[in-house]
Amino acid sequence: MRMTDIDTLLEELRKALINDDWKSAVDLVEALRPPDQAELFNELPEALQDALLERLNPEDSADIMEELDDEDAAELAQRMDSDELARILNKMEPDEAADLLGDIPTAQVNRALLSIEDAAEILPLLEYHDDSAGGLMTSADVVLRQDITARQALEHLRTVAPDAETVYYLFVVDDDVRLVGVVSLRELVLCPPEKPIQTVMDHDAITILVEADQEEAARLMARYDLLALPVVDAQNHLLGVITHDDLVEVLEVEATEDIYRLGGVTQDQPVDTGIGTTLRSRVPWLVLNLGTAMISAFVLSIFRDTIAQFAILAVFFPIVAGVSGSAGTQTLTVTVRGMALGLVELRDGLSTLFREGIIGLSNGIVIGAIVALVALVWQSNPILGLVVGAATFLNLICAGVAGVLVPLGMSVLKIDPALASPVLVTTITDTFGYFFYLGFATLTLVYLL
């Protein structure tokens, strides 16, 4: 839905609400798809949100609650009485209902659970950590016994008549609810009706353990192109299912996490958290950066006599340090992303190092020559040109090496390579850059002056 459409609809909705014309307002919202309903709903003031939600039919209210940010949904839920909350929870997907209940006070949860029809389905989902496969799963709507035929399976499906799109894979279990196979709706529809499902199903279904990380679940679903992934315990009991909408969400959250970590931000949600929370997630990183900057400052302090004798040297600090910092960040970025996508493994370390070393060498020759020329022309000092160029050349090789070794080292230490972040690499390029540059300058100082 394009921005103009939302604006037009919002205008219409506001007009209806001002005139107290609830029927038009409800009709307008109910005609939309859930993500558009939620976007519109988000623009309303709290009092109107509460009033509108009460008047919508519970399916639409549930859709909106599912689409809202977790925090917004929790706030809204806390303003409802328990009957209203139960009415909406009844129509929510079990995994979304469990997520919401996990975010509101226990007293309210207990009151609401008394009036929820599917409490037995939701309760087990409350147990698992949000970031685990268990935290992501919803209950499996359609479970088949292994001794039936395709026709019987389809009949059972029509009886259950699930309204969710979780039906594209059907799970076959034994008497002890252990998963013995998976059959897709496509196979069930296309095969002869009297065929036993045991002969149709995939006996070697891909599963994930309930306590596994959600990222592992997403990787499996993306790799094997799965619409749904059954979640099991160590004894292979079927506990639930992760659906493809969760896959998309996890992929986006993981990409955000990597982007943030590379940018020196450790907050894990791309939402408007409070300024206090934001500061707590950013200041430690800046203090770390301050600590690493002290290393460069220390190197500079060693050479303070050289700088005092030839202050023009300081003019080229941003060039010697900055360009190599950028080159190091380029290498780091490619390496970290390659590791996240599984394209660069530890065993590829040497070849990656060699490759980026060659690139650093080539960068060094090109950029080193340009920098030398700039220094020569600007300050009319050929020795200065040589010193600046040579320092830049060596530092660019350093940048390539550091850009590979830092994330690989993090990975050996079992730390997320994205946390390596440009801060560590630029500390190395700053420090080595100042060292090469001022070292050469000190050695050639008599010719420079």
Place this chain on the structure above:
Amino acid sequence: MRMTDIDTLLEELRKALINDDWKSAVDLVEALRPPDQAELFNELPEALQDALLERLNPEDSADIMEELDDEDAAELAQRMDSDELARILNKMEPDEAADLLGDIPTAQVNRALLSIEDAAEILPLLEYHDDSAGGLMTSADVVLRQDITARQALEHLRTVAPDAETVYYLFVVDDDVRLVGVVSLRELVLCPPEKPIQTVMDHDAITILVEADQEEAARLMARYDLLALPVVDAQNHLLGVITHDDLVEVLEVEATEDIYRLGGVTQDQPVDTGIGTTLRSRVPWLVLNLGTAMISAFVLSIFRDTIAQFAILAVFFPIVAGVSGSAGTQTLTVTVRGMALGLVELRDGLSTLFREGIIGLSNGIVIGAIVALVALVWQSNPILGLVVGAATFLNLICAGVAGVLVPLGMSVLKIDPALASPVLVTTITDTFGYFFYLGFATLTLVYLL
């Protein structure tokens, strides 16, 4: 599939191949799932790859070709004779076949097309740009006329018996192949058999224009949680369908692109491109960075007399410039990602600016005080502490403002905000940092010495 499994399988496969035991080798590969087949296949030398591919049944060969990187698949295809290539192309998904044909020489394409059964399905797909919705789509396997019942639709489905998982949405067209509705396989199975599909289908299906950007297609599918998205022309003729596996691929490619751009890398594929290509994608960025570093160098050259008189000032350059550079990068990262996910729009500019300004102010108070203390204690010079602290304080506010204004400005100019990249923001924080710091130092020089 875990690394150890692949290694074990590779060992077994190598043993079979050394003993010329093709039957075991073929059995081993054919028992695996396509992504695992491709991973194993990738580890073999070229000659063995060619020999193995000939001996596998064409379905498995096709699966492997689909899973390989585009470049690897094209190289392999170019080593095949046209019969062998056609044999494999016949079993590939039309969109994958079209992608492959787009990467090999025209003469070979023409020869292969003569022996391909589905040439009529593949040819139209060759027309569209790789990054467009048309480049992503495959042909719609099952198309229904609008005057049939659910039972007739299921019968038609059984006749076509598509082996792809594209059947979960069925497309309903009029006599002129214009899309009039979409019905999900779930609805078709669950509704009474004699119900006309016109009363079951969604008349207002979400579609995408064939020339739209692939990212727009991915956004639509992610937002509305679609398993497939019909691709149409301006007259609403159904041209093809984008399936959910493409969605996952596009989301990963787009995240990679954003991560790379933020890291100053303009290459668009996370694959091992040649060193020459890599250099061409990275060096221009470093030259741009060199240009912006010149601005900071120019500011420093203005103050060279101050530096000459009090060289200790240079020791604190990395601290004043570096910490603010990191803070600016943090703000930039959050803003750019927020814009990519649609959470920050242009109209939120002022509130985002205010928010990040407050964060910059708070950072400035905390970090400025620490920096002042460090300078005071290290150099036993209270005036120097004051100068360093005040410059850091002001520069951190600058960093917050620049981190918001640079990407928003890029967006107004219709440039991808991710291209703003830390390079531009750190240029601003470097330049302002040196200016504040050396400006204050020049004004207080008599007290500093």
